[in-house]
Each structure stands twice: as structure tokens, then as C-alpha cells.
Amino acid sequence: xxxxxxxxxxxxxxxxxxxxxxxxxxxxxxxxxxxxxxxxxxxxxxxxxxxxxxxxxxxxxxxxxxxxxxxxxxxxxxxxxxxxxxxxxxxxxxxxxxxxxxxxxxxxxx
Amino acid sequence: xxxxxxxxxxxxxxxxxxxxxxxxxxxxxxxxxxxxxxxxxxxxxxxxxxxxxxxxxxxxxxxxxxxxxxxxxxxxxxxxxxxxxxxxxxxxxxxxxxxxxxxxxxxxxxxxxxxxx
Numbered sequence: 001x002x003x004x005x006x007x008x009x010x011x012x013x014x015x016x017x018x019x020x021x022x023x024x025x026x027x028x029x030x031x032x033x034x035x036x037x038x039x040x041x042x043x044x045x046x047x048x049x050x051x052x053x054x055x056x057x058x059x060x061x062x063x064x065x066x067x068x069x070x071x072x073x074x075x076x077x078x079x080x081x082x083x084x085x086x087x088x089x090x091x092x093x094x095x096x097x098x099x100x101x102x103x104x105x106x107x108x109x110x
Numbered sequence: 111x112x113x114x115x116x117x118x119x120x121x122x123x124x125x126x127x128x129x130x131x132x133x134x135x136x137x138x139x140x141x142x143x144x145x146x147x148x149x150x151x152x153x154x155x156x157x158x159x160x161x162x163x164x165x166x167x168x169x170x171x172x173x174x175x176x177x178x179x180x181x182x183x184x185x186x187x188x189x190x191x192x193x194x195x196x197x198x199x200x201x202x203x204x205x206x207x208x209x210x211x212x213x214x215x216x217x218x219x220x221x222x223x224x225x226x227x
Contacts, residue, residue, distance in 0.1 A: 096221070099220060
């Protein structure tokens with residue numbers, strides 16, 4: 001069946017270092033969405049990418065959608081303690097169902 | 111990896127009818143499942159937390175008599191939208207919590223699109 005693989009599962013970084021999480025879909029997506037879940041919280045919608053090759057920025061966050069609309073990445077520049085949480089991608093196909101990645105947990109080392 | 115399924119994936123119903131949505135953890139046991147509602151490009155809005163064998167805990171503003179939740183087993187939770195109305199049309203997503211050691215990981219279902227005519 002359709003799958004979205006997300007890596008890495010965990011990433012430990014020093015505050016100020018960069019962070020990247022990657023998602024790869026087994027099928028072509030109509031769009032991909034990114035969510036952030038803080039510890040103890042619930043997923044907060046960050047962004048939706050629709051166009052092939054699209055790149056969007058939100059302050060220190062850069063989101064990319066691959067040319068084939070099968071892969072995506074989220075890059076955070078100069079991480080801060082407020083960035084801690086789990087980042088999920090969710091691919092959407094034409095039937096509206098979401099195919100969730102397993103999430104990448106960002107941990108800031110003290 | 112852990113998989114959560116939802117059934118049906120989409121449903122269209124007439125106003126006044128009831129609709130049941132199932133959420134299953136396919137390869138793990140989940141003592142806790144969550145039900146969310148999502149509008150396009152918006153965050154998941156938690157409706158209720160469902161614990162196996164006990165009553166669900168509803169978030170403020172969610173009518174428990176309208177959104178009936180049953181968590182009969184460690185792998186199945188159901189959400190029944192009773193007497194559905196067009197304003198109940200939405201995307202409903204469940205998630206199941208897997209506890210491993212001291213950490214909890216949530217796995218999300220693919221969602222169910224409900225359209226009430």
C-alpha cells in the first residue's frame with residue numbers, strides 16, 4: 001500500500017545547529033503537509049506544499065517538495081529550544097486520505 | 111512499523127442519520143486513542159481521548175451525546191456521529207498511542223472524510 005517514509009526517527013542537535021527531516025512517498029502525491037507536535041501536545045499544521053519543486057519558507061523553516069512530488073523535506077536553521085517536538089509529514093492523494101510519516105523527534109542537547 | 115487504519119475512508123450521508131467511523135491499530139495494542147477533527151489547512155483539533163475499557167474524555171465544546179466514542183478493545187475505537195448535520199461535514203482523524211518504555215509515540219490514521227447532505 002501507499003507509504004510515506006520519514007527519516008530520521010530522532011535527531012539530537014546542539015542549540016544553534018541545523019535540523020532536517022526527510023519524507024519519501026511510494027506514490028506521487030497531490031500535496032504534502034507538515035505538522036509540529038510539541039511534547040504533550042497535538043499536531044499543529046505548519047504548511048501545505050502543492051506544486052512540483054515548490055520551496056516555501058517560514059522564518060527559520062524551509063520546506064521543499066520534490067520535482068516528482070514524491071519527496072519533501074523540512075529544514076530548520078539555527079535551532080532554538082522552542083523548536084523541540086516531533087515533526088510529521090503527511091502526504092495526501094486525490095482521495096483526500098492522509099498518509100502519515102512516522103515523525104522525526106527533534107531533541108536539543110543541553 | 112505501527113499502522114493505524116480507519117474505515118470508511120469517506121462517507122456521504124443524509125442529514126439526520128448516524129455515521130460510525132472505526133479506528134484500528136493493526137499491529138500493536140493501544141490503550142489510548144485520540145479523535146481529531148480537521149478543516150482544510152488547519153491543525154488537528156482534538157475532540158476526545160479514548161481509553162480502552164473506560165469512558166472517553168471529551169474536550170471542551172465537544173458534545174459527548176453527539177459524538178459517541180467506544181473503545182471496546184486495545185485495537186479498536188469507534189466514533190459515531192449521531193444525527194449528523196451539514197456542519198458536521200469534516201475530515202476526522204484518529205491516532206493510537208504506543209507506549210515503549212518511558213516514551214509514547216502517536217500513530218495517525220489516514221482520516222475519514224464525512225460529507226453530510
